Amino acid sequence: MTLIRAFVFLALGAWLSGLAFSQNGVQTPSESFTIHVSGQKTWGIQVGFGDPTLLSLEGLTPGELTLAQSLWAQIEGKVLDFLTLKASFNDQLGPGFQDFLVIVDRKPWYAELGRFVVGAEGDALGVYNKKVLGARVKVGRENLGLSALLARLEGISESLVFRGTTGHAEVVFPYEAPVQPWLPAPYLTSVEGLFFLELRWPFVEGFSAAALALRTDQAFSRFLANWGLDYLREIAEKNATITLASSAYLIIEDEASVLLLRQEPNVLLRNRVYELIDLYNAAQGLSGANKKSYPFVEGSELEDAFLSGLAEFAEVRVDQEPYPLRDARRHRYLGLGETKIVEDSLLVEVRLPGETEFRSLTDPALSAYAVRLFPAQGVLRLDFPAEFFRAGAALRVNFDYTREGGTFFLGLSLIPGSERVYLNGQLLTRNTDYSIDYEAGLLTLFVSVGPADEVRVDFERQRGGLGVPTEYERYFLGASLEWDQGALGVWQAADVGSPSPTSRTMPNTHSLAVFSWQGKLGDWTYALRLGFSQNVFPLDDNARLPGLNRINAIVSVRTADGDALVFAHQNGITVYRNGRFSAYGSAEGLAGRAALSLLPLPLRLLIGTDSGLTVVELSEPGAFDRVRSWTRLYPEDWNKERPDKIQGTRVLALAQDGTQVYMATEAELLVIPISSLTKPKDWFRQPLPPGTPTVLLWAQELYLGSTEGLFRWGASGWERLGVPGPVYALLQHNRELLVAGEEGIRVLRDGVGAGWLAYGSAVWSLAVWLDRVWYTAPTGVYREGEQVLTGNFTVLGVGMNGLWAGTRADTHYQLDLWRVAPEVQRFPQAQTAIDGRDLGQFSDPRAEEHTRVGPTASLALSRKKDDWELVLSFFSRFPGYEEIGTSSRSDSHGLSFTARFLGDPALSLSLRGQAGLADLTSQPSLRLSGGVEGQWKGPFTLNFSLSPTWRKLAERAQLSSDFQVGAKAGSNPAWNLSMAGRFTAPGVYLAGTIRGELSYQPWPDLSLSAVWSRPYRSEGSAGTENLTLRGRLVGGQEYAWAISWEESFSHPLGRPEWTSSRMVSGELRLARLQFGAGKLAPRFSATATYTPAEWRLSGTAVTDVEVSSHRLNLQVTLGQGFRPATERTDRAFSLSFSWFASAWPNVEPRLTYTRSWKILLHPRYAPQVSEDQALEARVGFNFEKGRNEIVLSWSPGSGLQLLGRLRYDWGFGPLIWETSATWKGQKISGKSELEAAFTLAPQWGLNLRGGLLFGASPLRAAAYVGATLAANF
Amino acid sequence: MRFLLVILGIFGLWGRGATVDVPLDLARSAQAWCLLGVDLALPDLATNPGGLPFAASWHLCSTFSSTFGVVRVWAISLSTQGFGAEAVLVDGGEIGPNLHYRVWAGRAGAGLRLGQFGLGGQVRVLRPEQPKALLGGALDLGFFWAGPVYVGILAESLVSFSPYPHEGWPPDLSLAAAWRGDLGGFSGTVGVGFMDLLSLPAWALAGALDFGSVELRLGLRATALSLGGSVESSWFALDWVFTLHPALPLSFRVSFTLR
Structure with missing residues (x-):
């Protein structure tokens, strides 16, 4: 902030108007250049010493140089009569806030390069005003025109509607x-x-x-x-x-x-x-x-x-x-x-x-x-x-x-200049009717908005950053050819890029072709339009398919609370204990998203994940639910304090021999002493045999199954056993090693093949239950060749007096757990709460199943005959047809007519009708609609409209009609009576509002008005009837007075009682009283309001006194309110006093003091008194080359503050010395800063500044110096 | 993590691998950024010490960029006939609890002209200040030929000691060729470059069209398209570049050059 202040100061002190220069071109010396460049470049350096807390208030760190640069520039000009350049840069803002456009305009060529707005490219874009970055070229000869466009879409169109307040x-x-x-x-x-x-x-x-x-x-x-x-x-x-x-x-x-x-x-x-x-x-x-x-x-x-x-x-x-x-x-x-x-x-x-x-x-x-x-x-x-x-x-x-106020929040990161703001359909102008902060997304209207007004804002939000999160960049390209009466356009908006494994959406490609032709046929003018669109992975149908979750391992663990079963799957682990399933993932302590392997140890559980190892201590009750039980060991933790780096990240398999744990990653085997599970520097690295590890087993020796086969670790390293890969599971049973693989279960005895336990089908996992071998194959769970269960089972595990099986989720993402023995029991997803989706990997859906295609066609005919203008149109639009930039997919087919009477200026009349079919391919519905509306201007004005619509959807038909009739007249009295509503049938339903207004001014000082509205509804609660009466009387000659009265009555229809509220207010301004050399101007005002919820009285007396060159202002305010519901009374009293003098040359003293009291009273509570006060004394001294101002302010909340500011112009530029001190809560702090600005040359300025910061309790101090060099151009 | 993503994102735009000399590459001027490496074969830029003897006048170029408000890069470079130097500060601010990232970098080079040939060397110094104070450096050699076409070759890190104990600063080789001449009645430059041939080879095409006070530039490589330009007055020039990437957000930078 301080740098910005310095920059602003320099800009004011040494500002030069924009540089305009003219020079000759390199290749065409006869032609001129006119480039206007204006802007500022600054370089800043600051350093501070002393207390870090004080320096942090200035954005500084002790002893550390802080460097800053800034640049803003506006460029506009023309080169060689055909090249126009417009640019606006500010390097403190993001790319979305930079503008750059080069226009080449040399007939027959016209081209734009940079940031420009598209929206008029035939019928391709459904939303106007798209800001893009790219190039557009047009070439035209006689009756032929060709244009092409390639651009990156900068934002995503949005539209927000606010209804009045x-x-x-x-x-x-x-x-x-x-x-x-x-x-x-x-x-x-x-x-x-x-x-x-x-x-x-x-x-x-x-x-x-x-x-x-x-x-x-x-x-x-x-x-x-x-x-x-x-x-x-x-x-x-x-x-x-x-x-x-x-x-x-x-x-x-x-x-x-x-x-x-x-x-x-x-x-x-x-x-x-x-x-x-x-x-x-x-x-x-x-x-x-x-x-x-x-x-x-x-x-x-x-x-x-x-x-x-x-x-x-x-x-x-x-x-x-x-x-x-x-x-x-x-x-x-x-x-x-x-x-x-x-x-x-x-x-x-x-x-x-x-x-x-x-x-x-x-x-x-x-x-x-x-x-x-x-x-x-x-x-x-x-x-x-x-x-x-x-x-x-x-x-x-x-x-x-x-809503309150005229500020509308549109959301962050809007694209500058992309907005269109409409008030009741009328386009508003920026900086005249509204202002907008594009970064913060705040729209402020300068025009007042009534309760019934509609504010619509169309805008674009930045893609990415703080705007709309997007997974792909989006490009827009196309070309159009125009000739005589026809045009052909082909356009495409496409997301560019390939989905990553975790991308949730597919890239969209939306292509569209439009052909149009227009001409005359006899007395008729016609316009024909044909279009076709193809939308691959449209925005509401572009979700990628989550992977299928699967159970990777099942183990039983003994905890302080008893036995528990742990299921490892792609989204973490699920623990089954006491009849309940509980899920744990990375938020709870898992070092990864997917749990790939499990290894139970005495009172510990090791979980191998896709990005590390987790150790869970099980010695305490509720161990899984205690934060301290979980230890995450990520690969970066493995490598701490290790000279040799561990390469792997995924823990694919785990085994243990009682003293050591063996952990296979995709890169190596790690041997971990059990006493050093959480000390990776004590882990040993060993190489892996060929292939990716799939399973480890310790059975007096270490066996490793991989995608390439089975291996045994010996004194000379890995020894390949005669089992081909991939190996899915290993199990030792009755001194035999069972190896599950692609062909079945191979039996090895002492490392030598001893037959097959199962052959002819892949086997995924193995388990022994009650001395019998169980296994899972692609078709189900088997017990020594006998099929027990059918399904897509992945793994078996033994524990809690049973044999358990886990599955892979089916295509509906249903994943079940099973207890296979002693009795078969299914645990459905609703009970286990295991998500059937694997949210770490997604696959691409088939494009043809997520593509919408559709045509559209329309023909419009129009002619004039006598006093009538007639328009006929035929249209057909299929649901697959979509304009680029919109998500509307209306499916409609039909014809319409419009006839307007143009024969009498006092009478306007129009008739219209339409017959259409909608949603032809899904839920066909027929719709007939018509309308008549008109206006007659005579002694009074009469408006009327009726728009009946008949719809048929499936077997249901409905008639509805909006109607409105109204008359208004005069200026004094002026009246307006209207009735509007809607009628629907069958199940006759009528609803609307009758409204009347009357205003009358019997003489100039008195104005009276009445507004009445009564809703009506044939069924249900109709609403509230309201009547408001207002009167205002003003008068006075040398003095002025005014009395206002407003009485409001309302009652919900159906309830007889009316509630009323009223407000009476008065104001009196007395004539100025002269006394000696002085003048006195008192004024008084009072207001009384009554509503069912609160009664309130308030009064204010204000007096301005002028004596010689002294001005005094005194103000006293009194108020009392009462809330019947809670019996609470509040009373408020405030005083304010200010004095200003212009009696002494070059000295401007000013004193302001305010004090207020508020008392809350209640029959059940002790009175509560609160008070507030503030004092400010300000003296300004003006002298020949500067000004000094001292401000002393105090309030109980902010303490005592002293501020002194001296500005002196010493010829080279201004010198500013600013000192401030605050005393609050027995603590004092202060700052003194000296700032000097030098104009070095016409375009160059230098700003030097230095300051002291101090604080007491505890005593601390800091100092800083800095310099900013600015070039203005 | 966000900081790392930004760094990787930037290098995705630039198309280079993220090696230890990231801070020096982050500080490239808008003009060099737009030309995507073809600037090795241009004598006006200080990227090739072999081209320094061919520089027509002195330039003082300053660049500041703040990518997504996360990484702030402050750079000033000076080049004159036969000599060039640059100072860079990359400040990532707080990238984790009580963890800051701040690196100083510098470059100084000199070159000799031998007829149409230029030969130069430069020293690059990296001084990570936070999270840990370290020091590293590298020596590069540059070759330049100003014949009918310009050819620039830069052999980087021929001698190097990395500031990071477990990360090397391996040698690399880049070369580029550019032609300057009349293009449709205007002065233009087109060139081709092959960068980082020993690590992550990448190619680039670039062109510039000079309209006198205004120059428009275009750069293309497999992973990026850059659009840029400059306006010049008698004492300064403004260069800018927008870089488009198929998958990464748009990036922008602007440089101010005194001469």
Whole structure:
């Protein structure tokens, strides 16, 4: 920032206007150049010494040179009369914010190179205003034109619509997580809703507060000790209660005050334990490896048990009233994520468990389902039957919410200049009607937007970076040929690149050809258009196929809690214990994504993964769920402190002989003493035999199976045994070595072949159960030749009194586990929660199955006859036809006509009709529509429109018609009466609004108005009827006064009672009073408002006093409000005083002081008084070559601040000395900086600066110096 | 990790392997970046010490780039007839908890002209400052022939000691040829280059068309297409380049040259 300030200063001090120069060309000396280049280049250097914390405020590190450069430039000009160059660069911004365009315009040629906008290339682009980087060439001769384009698409088109001051949202609340349905939905969007507590006393804003407390009694100490956290006892007792942040909960006024938890109770408690551990570490001064850490794997069964126990000691306290956390319930309130919901806009749909479609809440089958909205807080109360809250249930809520201000957030990284902003269809102009920050994506409108206005913003967002994440770069190319009445265009937008193994999407290629012809046929003008598009891997159908997960290994381990079975698969491991399956992956401690091999050791488990080795200590209860049980050893850890580097990364096979572990990677065999499992510097490297290792077995000797065969490790190295590869499994049984391979199971005795146990089919794995050999083959599980199970089994394992088998997922990503013996039992995916997808590798789907092709054709005929203009059109568009840049795939065929009457200026009338078929290939629907609209201008203006539509979809036909009729007239009185709505049949439904407005000004000082609106709806709640009356009376001669009155009445239709709110305000400005040499100008204002929720009175008195050259301003404000619902009263009083004098030459003193008090009163609570004050004294001294300004300010919150700024122009440039000091909370800090600017030459400036920084308590200081050289051009 | 991706990404654009002299390659000027290595055969640029004796005038070129806001490269180079030098700072900021990446690099070279031939040598120095202070260097030899075509050959790291104990700084060889002459009535340059022949061989084609104060450039190699240009005044020049890659995001850099 300081450098930027220096640059700005230099720019102001030594700015030169843009350089314009002219010189002769190299090859064509007779032709001129005009290139305008303007900009600035700077080089900066800074260095600081002293306290690092103080220097970090200046972006400096002690003793380290900080170098900076910046450049911005604008270039525009013409070369040789046909070459135009436009460029704009700023090297502080990314590539998306640089502009560069070269235009060659020499007839018949026209070319553009650089960044330009496309969108008018025939009918190829569905979205206009695409910013691209590339080249475009056009050549034209007589009636023939040819153009070509090759460009890289810079952004992705988006369009956002904002309706006036409202935004629209759709939220779906499922029961299960959408992508992983075996997991519950995220807390805030779960249909189970927020946990809530009903409060026994009203929650009074400003008085009440919520806190989370732990009951730290003896039982709590025992609980901590049982979980090994007794070190937290003392710190928990000292910090037993913490105030909940207001963002952690919501309060709504239902039958009583209700507190809704925005965080799940388990998360609240987990965070509380994290905080206590942090406090303990800070209190004990622990750091690095000595720091205590959260001991549980988040989300694990063990953590769940711990937090459930902790919840017994936790309570939410509201005004000291305790509410046990375990009493919090769900299934009633949903948070919509927005506040200030527009009640009439709410649309709730329900998906019942077991169904696939959503039903509207008005469905007769849902008569037991009711909702109630709390619009201010954005909370929806559900009164649903308890049986609804089950797997498969979901709720979809559509609603509008009130936005505030004229700023619209469009998202980050917009492409500069790509936006088009429309207000009610009218295009707005940048910097006149709006401004836009492309990096931050903020649009600010300068025009006011009414509640009914529509703001539409079309724009492009950068591909990549902070914009839209993309896996491929996208190019757009094509050519068009135009002649006389016809044109032919061929275009293609294509993603470039090949998918990586982990790419989730396929590259898209969208090609399109359009032919058009137009001409005259008798009195008719015609236009014919034919098009064809092919879209390979369109954006909504480009997902790559995840690999199929598979069980790679099954072992049994003994833990402190008893036996457990471990299943290794492509997404981690799954542990089966106590009848439950739990999943562990890289987030929990696995050194890789896929678990490839397992090796159980006494109270330890080794897991070989695709990128390292994991050791799990099993000696503690709940070992898998404790963070400290897991040790990750990645290849970079293997190589620490090793002179010879281990080459492999994937742990393919593991074995052990009681003292050593053998670990085969793709590059070598590692021999690991069991005592040095986590000390890789003690590991030994050995070479591998030919092939990639597949299996290791220790059976008095070490055997290794690979893709090339079977090998035995001996004194002279690896010895090949007579078994060809690949070898899939090894097993020692009854002194025989069984080798599973491509041909079956070979039996070796003492290394010599002794027959086949199975022959003729590949065998993947082997196991012995009850002294019999079991194996898996491609067709199923076998017991010594007898098929026991059919299926795609991959591996067998023995444990927990049974023989287990794992499978490979089928093409529907279903993956099961089986207990094969003693009884066959299937464990489906719903029980094991093992994802059937292998998310580490994806394969390409077939392009022909993900390609959409389709044609389109249209013919338009038009002519004029007498007073009528007639247009006829025929069109057909198949669903595969898509324009480049859009995702719309409408399938429509039909004809239409439009007739306009042009014969009478006072009457406008148009008739239109259309008959069409839509979705011909999927769900054919017939649609007939028509319309008549007109306007008649006489003594008053009459508008009318009627647009009936008849649709038939499958066996259902529906008639609907929008209609509107209205009349308006006059200026005083002025009135407007309208009725608009929609009619649908069958199931006759009529809805709309009748609206009337009247405004009248009986004499100039009095204006009156009334606005009335009444909705109507033949079924359901119609809405709210509103009537607003306004009056304003102004008067006065030497003084001025005004009184305003507004009375609003509203009532929901169906309920007889009206609610009213009113506001009365008045203002009085007295004439200026003269007294001696002074003048006094007092003014007063007062406002009274009444709404059902709050009554409020406020008044302000302001006086401006001028005496000689002194000006005083005094302001007093009083206010009182009352909220009947909570019986809370607030009173506010504020004073402000300011003085300014111009009595002394070259001295400008100014003093400002404000003070305010606020008192909250409630019958049940003690009064709460808060106050605030601020003082600022400022003196400015002007002298011949400069100015000095001293500012002293104070407020209780920010302490005392002193700022002095001296600016002196010493001829070469300005000298600025700025000193500041702050005293806050017994701490003082300050900064003094001297900055000098020199103009070295017409284009050159130098800025030198140096500063001192200091702070007290503790005492510290730092200094820095820097220089910036700037070239302006 | 993000830092490494950026580094690899940049070298994907440039088409070279990421070796220990990455910081020096990151600092290449916009003009050299656009020509994709063919600049070895151009006397105006300091990339080949053998071409230094053929430089027409002195140049002081400065380049700054901030790739994705992650890696900031600060470079200034000076070249005059027979002599060239460059200073580079690559600052990756904090790339991990309490882990910074900051490397200084320098280059100094000199050349002699023997008729149409030029022979030069340069020393490149790498001084990683963070995360660990280290020092390394390499000696390169350059050859230049200014005949009907320009030919430049650069033998890199003939003698070298890598700053990183377990990573070598192996020798490499690059060569390029360029022709300057009349192209459609304008002064133009076209050339071809073969880089890193001993490690990751790559080819490049490049061309430039000079319209007097404005020059437009184009470079092409298997993995990148670069579009660039320059405008010149009597005392400075601005060079810029956009580099397109089939799979990596667009990159951009701009240089300011005094002369």
